[in-house]
Amino acid sequence: MLIATVLRTLNLGDIDFVHDELSALSRTGYQHFTELISKGVLTDTHPPLVQILLNYWVRLFGTGEAIVKLPFIIAGLAGIWLVWLLGKSWFSKQTALAAMAYLACSEYVIDYHQQARPYAAGFFLCLLAIWAFTRYFMGQSPGKIKFLFLYALSLALAALTHHLALMMMALFAACSLLLIQPKQLKPWLFAHLGGLVLYLPNIGILLSQFEQKGVGEWLGKPGWHSFYYIASWFTHYSSFCALAIALPAIPGLLFGWKQASSGKKKIVLLILIAGCVFIPFFYSIYVNPIFQFSSLFFILPLLLLFIFSGLNDAGRYWIVPLVILIFTGGSFILKRNYYTIAAHQPVAEMCRQSIAFFKGHEGKKSLACLNAEAWFITFYQKKYNYTFPFVTWYNRNFHGKELKELIENKRPDYILLAWMPQLAIPIAQQDFKCVLTHKQSPQLDFYALGNSASCNQEKIIYESRLFPYRQTGFWEHRPERISQTDSTQQLIFNEQDEFGIAFEAPLSAFPINRHSILQCEAVLAPPFRGRLNLTATITRDGSAEPLLYISEDADLQTEGSESNPVNLYLRTRVVDVFRENQQLAGCKLKVYIWNKEKINLKVSQISIKWLEGNPEMYSLYE
Numbered sequence: 001m002l003i004a005t006v007l008r009t010l011n012l013g014d015i016d017f018v019h020d021e022l023s024a025l026s027r028t029g030y031q032h033f034t035e036l037i038s039k040g041v042l043t044d045t046h047p048p049l050v051q052i053l054l055n056y057w058v059r060l061f062g063t064g065e066a067i068v069k070l071p072f073i074i075a076g077l078a079g080i081w082l083v084w085l086l087g088k089s090w091f092s093k094q095t096a097l098a099a100m101a102y103l104a105c106s107e108y109v110i111d112y113h114q115q116a117r118p119y120a121a122g123f124f125l126c127l128l129a130i131w132a133f134t135r136y137f138m139g140q141s142p143g144k145i146k147f148l149f150l151y152a153l154s155l156a157l158a159a160l161t162h163h164l165a166l167m168m169m170a171l172f173a174a175c176s177l178l179l180i181q182p183k184q185l186k187p188w189l190f191a192h193l194g195g196l197v198l199y200l201p202n203i204g205i206l207l208s209q210f211e212q213k214g215v216g217e218w219l220g221k222p223g224w225h226s227f228y229y230i231a232s233w234f235t236h237y238s239s240f241c242a243l244a245i246a247l248p249a250i251p252g253l254l255f256g257w258k259q260a261s262s263g264k265k266k267i268v269l270l271i272l273i274a275g276c277v278f279i280p281f282f283y284s285i286y287v288n289p290i291f292q293f294s295s296l297f298f299i300l301p302l303l304l305l306f307i308f309s310g311l312n313d314a315g316r317y318w319i320v321p322l323v324i325l326i327f328t329g330g331s332f333i334l335k336r337n338y339y340t341i342a343a344h345q346p347v348a349e350m351c352r353q354s355i356a357f358f359k360g361h362e363g364k365k366s367l368a369c370l371n372a373e374a375w376f377i378t379f380y381q382k383k384y385n386y387t388f389p390f391v392t393w394y395n396r397n398f399h400g401k402e403l404k405e406l407i408e409n410k411r412p413d414y415i416l417l418a419w420m421p422q423l424a425i426p427i428a429q430q431d432f433k434c435v436l437t438h439k440q441s442p443q444l445d446f447y448a449l450g451n452s453a454s455c456n457q458e459k460i461i462y463e464s465r466l467f468p469y470r471q472t473g474f475w476e477h478r479p480e481r482i483s484q485t486d487s488t489q490q491l492i493f494n495e496q497d498e499f500g501i502a503f504e505a506p507l508s509a510f511p512i513n514r515h516s517i518l519q520c521e522a523v524l525a526p527p528f529r530g531r532l533n534l535t536a537t538i539t540r541d542g543s544a545e546p547l548l549y550i551s552e553d554a555d556l557q558t559e560g561s562e563s564n565p566v567n568l569y570l571r572t573r574v575v576d577v578f579r580e581n582q583q584l585a586g587c588k589l590k591v592y593i594w595n596k597e598k599i600n601l602k603v604s605q606i607s608i609k610w611l612e613g614n615p616e617m618y619s620l621y622e
Contacts, residue, residue: 007332010339027039040055046163079124118161122165123298137184219290219291222281368390369418371421465606515612522534
């Protein structure tokens with residue numbers, strides 16, 4: 001418990017709020033309860049309990065990171081203590097200690113215990129309900145009615161914390177029939193009826209939130225490979241940590257099923273684990289994605305008790321928990337970079353970098369394009385006591401034309417870009433050629449662009465252009481369509497040309513890794529009228545379904561001259577497609593212009609570049 005406490009409170013004041021914490025804080029400060037429900041709860045997808053508590057907590061103690069996170073850390077630590085009480089009651093002290101050793105040092109658990117979100121509270125309340133059930137129904141505290149009331153209350157409170165906690169408690173309520181005696185059926189019914197009555201006021205909120213079905217706009221459907229990535233993060237991407245957990249699990253998975261003292265408990269745990277894992281998994285596939293790392297958080301303590309259930313207290317029963325503690329804690333401290341990553345969350349980091357730039361360029365006109373909710377940015381401006389102008393595209397579609405018009409209207413000396421769509425960077429670089437600052441951190445690239453004598457550029461690791469014209473093995477086009485003068489070359493599209501040009505090559509032809517950035521550009525010479533797309537795909541050999549498909553749609557309603565060309569860009573991070581460098585093998589890139597309306601068109605340039613990317617991107621999860 002001491003180690004768990006230290007790891008959760010170390011540098012706590014330096015741990016930035018994550019996006020979801022800022023979202024929760026933005027929905028606090030309400031004086032009236034009805035307003036809190038209508039504006040603070042119903043606009044979210046989580047039950048109301050944590051949001052209600054957070055509203056009144058920040059009114060009393062403020063919004064500093066440490067003070068906001070503190071009650072959630074306490075709840076998480078209390079949950080670990082309940083694992084001790086529950087584990088030694090259901091199985092053995094060694095089982096309980098082994099589970100506690102992992103929970104104390106797991107990056108996954110520490111991360112969610114430090115977040116002011118429903119996870120730590122649900123973690124505690126689900127365990128509290130099962131512990132209270134154990135005390136009353138499983139012969140440890142017969143006749144102590146207070147545990148029956150505690151069970152009913154904690155059932156309702158857990159359900160009011162998170163919808164997946166509600167699902168877990170509903171599954172446990174059904175399975176718990178296997179653990180009671182026939183004469184206990186009446187108090188069992190009483191407890192669950194009481195929990196249901198306490199939960200009933202939330203039914204309207206539940207139905208309203210369930211209409212949203214999920215968060216599928218940004219969260220993709222899971223596959224079976226998702227379990228590999230989750231298990232890898234659970235074990236800190238360390239083979240030694242994985243072995244320290246897996247080897248003691250073998251006895252529990254193989255033996256003890258027929259023992260009267262533990263067989264039913266294992267069956268109940270197995271049903272709970274299967275339900276809590278596969279219900280959200282298949283819901284995500286067939287309805288709307290909800291399955292993610294946090295989906296397994298509430299069931300994790302019971303999963304640990306299940307896999308360590310074969311450990312008994314014979315001999316030196318502290319050796320296995322100590323080994324788990326050493327390898328889990330050692331890999332967390334020596335291999336993971338958690339405290340640096342947690343201290344550089346995107347919104348706080350973009351505000352810190354913006355403030356530093358504005359302070360260093362006072363008297364100049366800077367335009368900050370920060371793609372976060374305005375309340376989030378204002379929150380950190382107040383925290384750091386520095387206000388600067390900014391624009392955001394948060395929760396609305398980004399259009400390159402809008403950014404161009406903004407630059408033309410504002411005429412800034414510098415432009416700052418953070419958390420913006422990748423397309424914004426080459427568009428801004430048309431007017432600001434120099435990269436004055438490029439700060440890389442997990443989940444964030446911060447750019448400060450300008451025009452300066454000391455000019456930096458993004459590092460190009462590969463570039464190929466069609467013009468000046470030279471034959472290569474990667475470009476496909478119609479030589480008869482080439483129009484050449486003394487100074488220029490152009491590729492002519494006419495009404496018969498839907499696909500007149502393409503670049504196609506295996507990814508192995510480029511000196512890239514999964515963090516590299518693909519940037520494509522087409523330069524179009526007016527006049528023209530119609531629509532076309534610059535498109536890029538990455539496909540795996542033998543599969544027609546693209547791993548990546550990006551296409552920039554240009555509505556070309558332009559009359560002009562060849563001295564006023566139109567630039568069309570694509571830009572994307574390969575890390576959004578591939579989790580491992582090995583996955584690049586056997587894949588190919590294709591970039592082409594899709595002249596969908598078959599308009600007359602002159603292409604004076606088309607190119608692809610591979611740029612050096614941010615090796616820290618998504619580093620928490622790898």
